[in-house]
Amino acid sequence: MLHKTNGIALSYIRYRESSIIARVYTDVFGIQTYIVNGVRSGKSRNNRIALFQPLTLLEMVVYHKNKEDTVHRISELKCHTPLKTLPYDVIKSSLGMFITEILGKTLKEEEQNEALFRFIETSILYLDDAERDFENFHIQFLAQLAHYLGFGVENAEDFENELKNSNYPQLPDVIEHQATEQLLRHNYGIRIALDRARRTRILEKLIFFYKIHMDSLGEIKSLEVLKEVLR
Incomplete structure (x- = not known):
């Protein structure tokens, strides 16, 4: 049966000669895996493999x-909303x-969670549009995502x-504690003066917090890249 759905591309792997297997988070079916034929062929129309770059918004x-x-x-x-800056800005692409x-x-x-889908979609569009004050985006994203996953905290x-x-x-110092409080309570874009060391410590605590609730989280390989680009 055919269904219309919006999606957020997450990753893909090569499959056979010219195809890929893509993981996409959809607004109708949750996380799903799709075989996409012919996208790696030189004759592929419109270079469709670009549509599966991470965080691309899809129709x-x-x-x-x-269901089985x-x-x-x-x-x-097709692309739902083209991203203008996120794939090209070094800091934004590292956050992405x-x-x-x-x-x-x-x-x-593998089921519908429209509120979670809209949160992720809105967050991606915020980061793409932001011109400043997005250096703490990833911290606030983690804090807010935790609520949708069922283990968020308020303060x-x-x-x-x-x-x-x-x-x-x-244990945090006073500045770190106050910054954490603001990051947990406010939405994206709030201006909080944080040095690199404190920002890194708050992020590491959030990842540890996730591991308390999700045993399968494992190592976050992109963390070291993020520490390098966020000065």
């Missing part, structure tokens, strides 16, 4: 036969790489108590 018509099927096919595909890895490790449900005290109860070794 799709897809075949879904049975693990791999599906795409009938029609990080949140793509986080999403790849945390999105597991810095609750956050730090969870870390303490799980034997996290480092």
Whole structure:
């Protein structure tokens, strides 16, 4: 059966000579895997493989036969909203790489969650449009995503108590505590003066916080790149 759905491209791997297997987070079916034929061929129309670069926003018509099927096919595909700066700006693309890895490790449900989809889509569009004050975007993204995943906290005290109860070794100083409180309470774009060391410590605490709740999170490979570009 054919279905219309919007999607967010997360990753792909090569499959056979000219095809790929792509992971896409959709607004109708949650996280899904699709075989896409012919996109790596020199004769492929309009270079469709570019549509599967991470965080590309998609409009799709897809075949879904049975819920038990693990791999599906795409009938029609186009870009929903072209990204203007995120793929080309070094800092933004590094932030994008990080949140793509986080999403790849945390999105597991193969069912509709429209609120979560809209949050991710809105976050991507915010980052793409932002001209300044987005250096803490990834921290706020993690904090807000945790609510959609079922383990968010409302304030810095609750956050730090969870870390303490799980034997996290480092207590925050006053500046770090206040910054954490603001980052947890406010939306993207709030201006918070954080030096590189404190920003890194808050991020590491959030990743530890995720690992408390998600045993499968594992190593975040893009973290080191992010530490280098965010001075």
